[in-house]
Amino acid sequence: MRTVGSVPKDLEVGRELLYLRRAECMDVGLTRDDILALTREALLAHGRKEYEMPAKVGVHPYEDVFYHAMPAYVPAKEAVGMKWIECYPRNPAEFDLPQTTGLLVINDVETGCPIGVMDSTWITAMRTPAVTVLAAAALHPGAKSFGMFGCGVQGTEHVRFAPMALGDLEEILVYDIDEVATDRLIETIQPEIEVEIVRGESPRQMVERCEVLSSATVITRETLAVVKDEWVPPGRTLLPCDLNTFWDPKTSRRADRYIVDSLEEHQLFADMGYFPGGLPEVAAETGEVLAGIAPGRQSASELIVCSNIGMAVCDIVVGQAILERALEKGRGTILPL
Numbered sequence: 264m265r266t267v268g269s270v271p272k273d274l275e276v277g278r279e280l281l282y283l284r285r286a287e288c289m290d291v292g293l294t295r296d297d298i299l300a301l302t303r304e305a306l307l308a309h310g311r312k313e314y315e316m317p318a319k320v321g322v323h324p325y326e327d328v329f330y331h332a333m334p335a336y337v338p339a340k341e342a343v344g345m346k347w348i349e350c351y352p353r354n355p356a357e358f359d360l361p362q363t364t365g366l367l368v369i370n371d372v373e374t375g376c377p378i379g380v381m382d383s384t385w386i387t388a389m390r391t392p393a394v395t396v397l398a399a400a401a402l403h404p405g406a407k408s409f410g411m412f413g414c415g416v417q418g419t420e421h422v423r424f425a426p427m428a429l430g431d432l433e434e435i436l437v438y439d440i441d442e443v444a445t446d447r448l449i450e451t452i453q454p455e456i457e458v459e460i461v462r463g464e465s466p467r468q469m470v471e472r473c474e475v476l477s478s479a480t481v482i483t484r485e486t487l488a489v490v491k492d493e494w495v496p497p498g499r500t501l502l503p504c505d506l507n508t509f510w511d512p513k514t515s516r517r518a519d520r521y522i523v524d525s526l527e528e529h530q531l532f533a534d535m536g537y538f539p540g541g542l543p544e545v546a547a548e549t550g551e552v553l554a555g556i557a558p559g560r561q562s563a564s565e566l567i568v569c570s571n572i573g574m575a576v577c578d579i580v581v582g583q584a585i586l587e588r589a590l591e592k593g594r595g596t597i598l599p600l
């Protein structure tokens with residue numbers, strides 16, 4: 264009988280799996296430094312084309328929602344599995360529930376058997392900002408100011424992660440249409456980090472003042488174009504997590520370089536109508552920049568847009584590490600198959 268794990272918890276592969284609740288995922292001892300290192304490994308594998316990750320397959324019970332199946336195999340980590348994620352933008356207002364929920368399944372690469380099922384909320388909340396800040400460090404080393412649009416789950420974690428990868432940061436500006444969310448972010452995170460967190464006055468002030476900016480607001484087919492193209496000066500690095508919704512689509516088109524985490528994923532969203540007018544020309548993938556296959560910033564005046572919509576390779580690599588730690592520490596519930 265093949266087993267995985269070691270004392271104190273072993274699994275009989277093909278007979279059992281380990282189920283991890285959200286709190287157990289958070290509590291296995293993976294630090295944000297670990298998450299950054301694991302996410303970097305996943306991005307490097309992606310950049311070197313050492314992965315299998317078909318573009319997301321989705322179903323859409325309502326016009327404004329999506330469910331995505333996100334499978335991936337990363338040979339370097341012997342990691343294989345799938346995230347099944349939902350995005351319901353109306354959840355916070357209507358049901359007091361998160362926009363993004365989901366489950367992650369990890370399989371045993373040798374036999375294919377499922378060995379772990381876990382809540383994927385924390386993984387998503389961790390690996391998304393990790394990608395943003397790793398990209399920011401590669402595309403804008405030495406940045407002194409970071410601006411975050413959206414102070415929800417993602418925005419809050421972005422502010423935690425930003426100083427870890429951007430060591431020269433002197434200030435972080437945050438902005439949300441919901442002032443309570445802005446205040447909550449500042450109150451929660453300021454005691455944790457040395458860099459000063461400042462409430463942004465307006466989207467225009469944010470983009471005029473910050474060298475590097477990210478957005479995690481909502482994803483809709485129609486663009487909101489909250490930041491007008493004419494406000495964006497040269498030399499900025501913009502890192503949307505919310506596709507093309509928040510920014511004026513003209514900005515991605517005129518950027519000196521438009522970089523995406525996955526060309527295939529972006530093309531899929533473009534085919535679904537999320538890029539009215541079509542996908543801007545893609546210069547490189549984020550993992551290629553991290554792997555040195557594509558260049559980082561080439562001049563101080565370069566305007567770079569780097570859109571990261573989220574890749575299963577990152578989820579699976581982080582999820583596998585969580586499963587391994589949980590087995591080592593005897594956390595979670597073993598369920599029979």
Ligand SMILES: NC(=O)c1ccc[n+]([C@@H]2O[C@H](COP(=O)([O-])OP(=O)(O)OC[C@H]3O[C@@H](n4cnc5c(N)ncnc54)[C@H](O)[C@@H]3O)[C@@H](O)[C@H]2O)c1
Binds near residue numbers: 413416505573574
């Ligand atoms: N790229 C990825 O890998 C990835 C992963 C997870 C989530 N997301 C996306 O990131 C976004 C945020 O997710 P979340 O879990 O943090 O959601 P959340 O609901 O916790 O936070 C979103 C915040 O954005 C604010 N907001 C909405 N419209 C705004 C606007 N016009 N200007 C400023 N703020 C605005 C809301 O008030 C809210 O506080 C969603 O669109 C989600 O689909 C992307």
